[in-house]
Amino acid sequence: MTPSAKNSKVTLIGAGLVGSLLATLLAQRGFEVEVFERRPDPRTHGFLGGRSINLALAERGLRALRQAGLADNVLAQAVMMRGRMVHALDGTTNLQRYGLDDSEVIRSVSRGGLNILLLDAAERAGAKLHFDAAMAGADFAGGTITLANPDGTTRNHHANLLLGCDGAGSALRAAMLKHADLGERIEPLGHGYRELEIPSPGSGRFALEPHALHIWPRGHYMCIALPNTEGNFTVTLFLPAEGAYPSFATLPDVGAARAFFDAQFPDALASMPTFDADWNAHPVGQLATLYLDRWHLDGRALLLGDAAHAIVPFHGQGMNCGFEDAVELATLLAALPSKPAAVFAEFERRRKPDADAIAAMSQANYIEMRDGVADPHYLLKRELAAALTERAPTHFMSRYRMVSFTAIPYATCVTRERAQAALMESLLAGHDSLDGINLDAAATRVRAELPPLPQGA
Ligand SMILES: Cc1cc2nc3c(=O)[nH]c(=O)nc-3n(C[C@H](O)[C@H](O)[C@H](O)COP(=O)(O)OP(=O)(O)OC[C@H]3O[C@@H](n4cnc5c(N)ncnc54)[C@H](O)[C@@H]3O)c2cc1C
Helix, strand or coil, X not given: CCHHHCCCEEEEECCCHHHHHHHHHHHHCCCEEEEECCCCXXXXXXXXXXXXXXXXXXXXXXXXXXXXXXXXXXXXXXXXXXXXXXECCCCCEEXXXXXXXXXXXXXXXXXXXXXXXXXXXXXXXXXXXXXXXXXXXXXCCCCEEEEECCCCCEEEEECCCEXXXXXXXXXXXXXXXCCCCCCXXXXXXXXXXXXXXXXXXXXXECCCCCCCXXXXXXXXXXXXXXECCCCCEEEEEEEECCCCCCCHHHCCCHHHHHHHHHHHCXXXXXXXXXXXHHHHHXXXXXXXXXXXXXXXXXXXXXXXXXXXXXXXXXXXXXXXXXXXHHHHHHHHHHHCCCCHHHHHHHHHHHHHHHHHHHHHHHHHHHHHHHCHHHCHHHHHHHHHHHHHHHHCCCXXXXXXXXXXHCCCCHHHHHHHHHHHHHHHXXXXXXXXXCCCCCHHHHHHHHHHHCCCCCCCC
8 A cells, every 4th residue: 555545535436347446456555435336236236237248358458457456356257269260151160369379368258247346346445336326517626526316316525536437428528528628529430239149058058169259250240249158149240320231220120130140140140049039129339439638637537448538349458448547547646646637647648649549449450350351361461470470479469469468558559560561561562372472581571670579568
């Protein structure tokens, strides 16, 4: 515990994934933490998720959980995914490994299970959690927030230091926007998602290979499936919201949806006995990227996680990035608890380039997942990347590996990826296979032209 942090009070809005981890990390560092969450306590009322039933946890997220002493508990509830299992239209499958071996895997975790584990940890560390308490407004000059009770009444709470972990639709952000221009820009993707299920065939068995993230890439849209420990898979269909067939607008009812699946994802549909009920029960979720020029209001309020930088989910990094935010902020605040304005400014300076970088990479990965994984030039680049990784491992690493299996800052991943991609294109010019390429000479060029990868990241 940092002695000066003792008795420093912080108020967190939102006890989702980032809020509950941040509450744990701050309480562990001696802060007096109060958390206000709009929803009822999921430990007594069940988890009212609303979006993605499971998520991919990668190395960055795991590092943050290790800091809180929670990684082993989370791993015990996770299913390892070694790579992408690509399902072609003719039903053939092909596993594209993510990493070099089983030390480089991502993990599927249940959002509800993880949230509950983090809430328990926050409470154990000493944080006070208040549920059914939605922030409805803030008086920054007076240092109070207004909380809405479920019965429609409101109450005020004194809150000097406000941290907004209340997600993409952040109420704290809305309150801050009334006081300052944060440069908010929301870019809708134009594609939505709908969640369906491949249930377990029984006794915890899996209908598909369990240790993979399954993808049915179909050009402008795709389905994915992530395994759950119970033996079922959560399936997500990503599709344009509007426009020509197929889009969600052109699938007005379950009959049309079934015909579409029958034509495009027949092997998946064959394992989905609850398709009709799932289609009717689950609404279409919208996807967008949120950009802000400023994340803080002097030393009074700061946004982090999705409240500051919601991204599209195609790199599986929103939570992972938010967990990195939580560690960075807890470390900075513990070092300088009496200087929140300086801490908030420094937090934004350190994290914003990385948040912008993962936003861009997540958009690019949608195109790669739905289209690229079946494209011959993409596959050739993967082959070359594997050969260069083997021959020049200190200088060459694919973007996916940098993002998922290291903590190399996201912004550095973008600049390195750009340099690597340009070099690969120049090596591949005039070739449609690796046959005519001297791979040892190519590796020598990589070592000469690219700086070494950051060590220990
Ligand atoms: C379809 C989909 C798939 C995804 N897959 C992945 C993945 O594989 N890997 C990954 O890393 N990320 C993934 N993400 C992103 C991830 O879900 C988010 O980045 C993450 O949930 C952000 O956490 P958060 O705590 O900032 O926000 P949230 O998880 O949204 O939590 C916000 C919390 O604040 C509460 N709240 C809201 N308003 C108020 C209020 N007024 N007062 C009090 N409390 C309030 C909410 O009830 C909620 O509990 C995915 C997202 C989607 C949509």
